[in-house]
């Protein structure tokens with residue numbers, strides 16, 4: 241049987257908060273159920289929003305909470321450069337981009353969101369390919385897009401069954417580089433998942449529409465090994481409040497400073513997690529010698 245590899249990949253744009261903790265509970269539980277290794281990765285491709293002090297604080301909070309990832313990736317993030325920190329691996333994305341250019345058209349696109357019709361089952365804007373054929377070194381503000389094949393995709397989701405998607409029809413050509421010249425989330429995550437051997441992607445249902453285009457992009461980049469996904473529903477805190485990734489109101493840091501124990505923080509995040517009744521698998525593994533609280 242193929243070794244399952246999943247990842248926990250926060251963006252250091254703020255402190256670790258309850259939404260992260262609830263998601264981590266899902267990742268660690270699903271990994272335990274499928275005997276998967278968990279790689280930790282810092283998704284700091286967006287240099288305008290990410291800060292290294294948040295990275296330190298997120299890793300420290302994860303350690304304190306007892307979420308133990310694969311030791312190699314965790315230890316690697318103590319050093320600079322690290323293979324698990326996106327900002328340290330610009331050559332990796334540049335090399336993948338060179339490869340992409342050989343297998344599909346890439347072009348500069350100056351269209352604004354307003355110029356794109358809304359469509360798709362999830363209300364995503366579809367890019368109609370207006371700028372195909374334009375160079376990738378245009379004047380002014382532009383993104384770089386890659387022409388996506390028209391294939392229908394089928395990806396197995398452990399929680400939802402088969403996901404059938406039509407990325408070209410629903411979203412159009414994917415953005416590879418943003419207006420600041422930075423590699424996009426979609427591109428980095430595909431390249432990194434290939435590099436890290438990730439074949440089990442656990443994430444919230446809001447990212448379900450990304451599945452097909454990430455698979456097409458991966459295939460363009462030469463990926464042959466399939467991945468499966470596990471898209472969990474929106475998560476709710478113990479108090480019934482929705483836990484979104486953008487909700488920074490309840491940071492682990494603040495809860496620690498108030499004297500809350502790790503068990504109390506995990507309980508506050510964990511109640512609304514689907515299947516959280518199975519307490520045995522919900523509890524993350526403690527690291528050896530890690531004192532509770």
Ligand SMILES: [Zn+2]
Nearest residue numbers: 349350351371
């Ligand atoms: Zn355009």
